Amino acid sequence: MHSTIKNTIKENKNQVIRFCQDLVKIPTQNPPKENYNQIIERIKKELGNQFDCKIYYENTKPNLIVKWIIGGKKTIHINSHYDVVPAKGDWKTEPFDPQIQDNKIYGRGSADCKSNICVSIYAIKLMKKINLEPSCNVELSFTCDEESGGFDGMGSLVKNKIISPDYAIIADGPVKGINNAHKGVLALNITVIGKSSHAGWPHKGKNAFIIACKLAEELDKLNLKYKDIKSKCDSKLPRVSLRLNPWRYGRGACRLGCVPV
Numbered sequence: 001m002h003s004t005i006k007n008t009i010k011e012n013k014n015q016v017i018r019f020c021q022d023l024v025k026i027p028t029q030n031p032p033k034e035n036y037n038q039i040i041e042r043i044k045k046e047l048g049n050q051f052d053c054k055i056y057y058e059n060t061k062p063n064l065i066v067k068w069i070i071g072g073k074k075t076i077h078i079n080s081h082y083d084v085v086p087a088k089g090d091w092k093t094e095p096f097d098p099q100i101q102d103n104k105i106y107g108r109g110s111a112d113c114k115s116n117i118c119v120s121i122y123a124i125k126l127m128k129k130i131n132l133e134p135s136c137n138v139e140l141s142f143t144c145d146e147e148s149g150g151f152d153g154m155g156s157l158v159k160n161k162i163i164s165p166d167y168a169i170i171a172d173g174p175v176k177g178i179n180n181a182h183k184g185v186l187a188l189n190i191t192v193i194g195k196s197s198h199a200g201w202p203h204k205g206k207n208a209f210i211i212a213c214k215l216a217e218e219l220d221k222l223n224l225k226y227k228d229i230k231s232k233c234d235s236k237l238p239r240v241s242l243r244l245n246p247w248r249y250g251r252g253a254c255r256l257g258c259v260p261v
């Protein structure tokens, strides 16, 4: 069976690569949350009609759930998101015209996480092809808005109890292999209020910018404390950290997940 699996993957390699390139070509940038319906249609087309597919809309945005029910007692769920961060900055290749170099696909979202969409779809498609039945029911989901918190994507599916699997794998990002933890996030906006005065008499006012700089320095020192906090499980993820980001200042500054440059 092992060699059958290997050979089937080899035989379908070009198809998987083409599918991944097709997905990267659809700019599902978030913001502005564009082409969501278009990518769902493309994913559905690749799946064909051998699986049960259903679209759940949240605030007009689609989330696709694919089911392969074998009558098992347990269900495993594999999720990938289809939105990508905007293709800003300097690119050596066109972000939405994916190129293959050194066995890698270069394009916005190829790693995070359109290749994962391809892998999970081809995992079940090829298993069907060689009559390899899973040991439990398999559910896949392709969800929106992960790059902005996922509230209308995976958040909505869980909150509305549309999915409630026994096991789940989040197929996302560039971590190699299976990692048994996920970093959470807490985002806070801090407003520093000063006191206006004439520039000639600055001592009569309170410069909010200077206060913010001092505050930023103090908050950044917390990172020294955080370096001793370790995950309870054996995780490959980086340690807990605090990142300060001047709102709407510098490249990447508006994105929750980026350090500004």
Ligand SMILES: [Zn+2]
Pocket: 081, 112, 113, 146, 172, 173
């Ligand atoms: Zn991701």
